Amino acid sequence: MFNTIDLFAGAGGLSLGFMQTKKFDIKVAYEFNPAMQETYKKNHPGVAVFGDVRDANFAEIKEKYGDIDVVIGGPPCQGFSNANRQKNHAISQNNSLVKQYIRAILELKPKAFVMENVSMLRSDVHRFYLCEDDLELVESNVIKTANTELALLDAEFMFDEAINIVQSEQEIARYKWDDFDYLELNVIYKASKNVTKFKAVLENHKDRLIKISEKHTKRNEDDFIINADMVAFNAILDYYAGKIEASQIKALIEPAIMYQRMISKAQEIFENDIVVDSYTDNKGLIANIRSYAVFDYLKAKLKGTNDDDGYAISADVLSATQFGAPQKRMRFIVMGIRKDITDEVKLPEGKFKDGPYRTVADAIKDLEDVEPVYNVSDDKNGIKLQAKTNLSDLAQTLRDSKILHNHIITKTTPTAMERFKALDQGQNFHSLSDEMKTNTYTDVTRTQNTIYLRLKYDEPSGTVVNVRKSMWVHPTKDRAVSIREAARLQTFPDSFVFCGTKDKQYQQVGNAVPPIMAKAIAKKLANQLNKALSKK
Template sequence: MHKVIDLFAGAGGLSLGFKQTGKYEIAAAFEINQNAQETYKKNHSGTKVFSDVCSADFVKLGEKLGNIDVVIGGPPCQGFSMANRQKNRIISQNNMLVKQYVRAVKELKPKAFVMENVEMLKSDVHRFYLRTGETEIIDEYNIETTPSEILLLEGKYFSKEIFEDIRSLHEVEARLWPEEDYKLLNIAYRQRKNLKKCREALYRYQKKYLKLAEKIKQADNNGVYECFDAAADAIFDFFDKIIDADQVVKRIEKTIMIQRCLSRIKEIYDNELQIDEIICQNGIVAVIQSYSVLEYITKMLGNYTFNMGVLNALEFGAPQRRNRFVFIGVKNEIAQNIEMPTGTFTKDNYNTVKDAIKDIENVRTVFETSEDSGAELTDDFEPTSLTPLLRDSKKLYNHIITKTRAVAKARFEALGQGENFHFLDVTLKENTYTDVSRTQNTIYQRLNYEKPSGTVVNVRKSMWIHPTINRAVSIREAARLQTFPDSFVFCGTKDSQYQQVGNAVPPILAKAIAEHLASYLDQKKNG
């Protein structure tokens, strides 16, 4: 048995797949989310479960548990994309978790590791920003850095005052509003393309807006930021019925953008990013060195033979299309060349939604976790190709759904199998998303029994619909699409259970990866 540690384990889909091979022992797992941790503990009783990867001493843990053969896990990693540099957040705090994964591998020195993440990780545009104090390690491992520009403020909002202020953290903090004040103003600005909703938001929070306007007027800005006063005046004028919502939006826009700029530069200071320069060039731009996430991993773990690629769970038997980027490393002395696993399923024999959930179509659902005592399953069903894998319990838990309001119910009733929000009549699209045309195709998706599903995410938020019944897809149905067997029970709140399922690695894909990896580890062992 190969001893495994699972990092960022979530509910435990990756662990389950490895365990199902019968070739691995999951010695320990790390998961910080309490609901997911509860689920993991319930379904992996023999595994020691820890919380925070960042505070772990992997050297001591390895000494306590014995030699660790394999490290697995899916560290969250947004990095940053040059295409998305105008978003409000510059970096994700999750970025450091990839570095924690690398630290775990370096300290535990396993024979192999498997890192699973989103497909985008393979792209060079996903990078880390250079932090103060990192130069030495970047130089030691010969990791290439390139200057990257972070747009802090567009040219049309530029002012000399803010260009001077952002060079000082003290001045930034003096001008930066409390988060709740910014969010309040942004509620109205966010609805700028739907003035009806903008008006409704302003009136809904009228007392708070007026209080904010008074607060702005009383603040000592020394006349530096006239746009702040302009925002306050716009609020007063709106409630005095002098202007309408469209003018409010125009007059608060610069304040919103200035606050975003201040927030971005503070984020840079707080994360100790190494600023090369701040320049005024069609706005305000911070220049910071960056380096590829992928190069960081490969250079830091140079004593491993690597392969990587995008695996589609559909080709490994899952009844859904789900692409995941999988990075496999095996110690050089074990293998000098490794191949990626290949699926055996094609369009001629893909598993479908019907294969996964048809047999529980008439099993009663509940609305709340407190009502989930388990539904009794009968033998009155037609087996499918997935039945032996999924139907391994006499009771069905997590068959929980959301209550459907009248508008959503009307939409459910109007959609046929395979259709989504864009198929609705215009009358059923009103009073919904700000920009209807940009609504994703996965929203209000009615599943088609005869085809695989799309990628299972949080199907509650996406409002996925059962193929033949006018109700939401249950947590258990989503779990089956992910190939979790019925004996695997999810814990926590309803929202959390839906999210845990959506975040998980399909166990059927994890098992295929584990079997493939074992072929290298066992070859060395038997040799």
């Protein structure tokens, strides 16, 4: 048995697949999210579970749990290209988590590691901004960088002092609002595209907005940014006093929002020690920095400098369908084995490589007549399953409990029910008539194809995400896909129980690695390790 640690363990899909081989003993897991941690603990009772991997002392872990042979895990990695603009982060904080994963490998020196991630990770799109810590890798030509522009402020909002403010931590601290204040104002700024929605948001946030606005309008300094703040917050107060129309607000609050975004990005540059080569202000305010691909960084840190140093690495995008999952889920898998053990590493090939693939029916048809519940509280004792014949191979494997938990759905609103009834298998929101699309999304044309998707029984599903948010529809029933059905599509057996609120459970399922795929990866790794170690 290989002693294993799972970092960023989520609900435990990767751990489950590794444990199912009976060749890996998961000693320790790290998971920051409390609901996921609860689920992990419930399903892996023998594992020591900790929270923030950034606090991990790996020397102590070794001392307490013995040498760690294998590190597994899927560090969240958005890279800056996918940074969450809604939260106004220019530099995704998740970058540091990939670095934590690498730190674990460098400090624990395991025999092997497996990292799973979004398929985009191997592309050039997923990049890190160059920070002080990594200058050495660049200067020694281990890693290639590209010049990158980080836009801090658009030309139409430029003012003379902007370039000096963003270079001073003192000035940034002086002008930056509390996060709560920014989020409140940003909510109404974003809602301003749709007048009906805008008025509703203004009404819902009234008390908080008045309180914030009164606080900010007390600052009486003759200063460009503070003046913009005053205009914005006075506009809010004027609206509630009936002095201006809702339609006038956007233009009055926009400059202040833009200056806060600039300040927030400038603060992140300091907090993340980003190397800025120069600032330019001739076409708006830009920080000229350098970036590099995340995967290049990973290889540079782990491949070592000679034949006996570091890890032999194999990496590719694998499709869950090829390993027997009934969904088209692509994951980027990196497998590494220490070069002093072997210099050759291979990823597994799926048993279903050439099809036919397993389908939605294989996974969930046997639950078609099992009535779901609406609340987590109604799921306490689960649902007793009646014996069933003619089960697919997959259903026989997954149906490993006489009690069915997590067969929970959201209540269907009259509007949703009308839409469900209008959709055939394989159709989605875009298939609905124009009348049925009204009062839903701000920009109907930009609605994703996964929204209101009625699954097709005779095909694998698309990638399981948070199916509550996507409002996936059951192939034959006019209702949402349940948490348990989504878990089946991910190949979680029925004995694996999810914890937390309904939305948290849907989220955990959507974020997971299909255990069936994890098991194939684990099996391949164990075989290679055993073969190489037996020759030593």
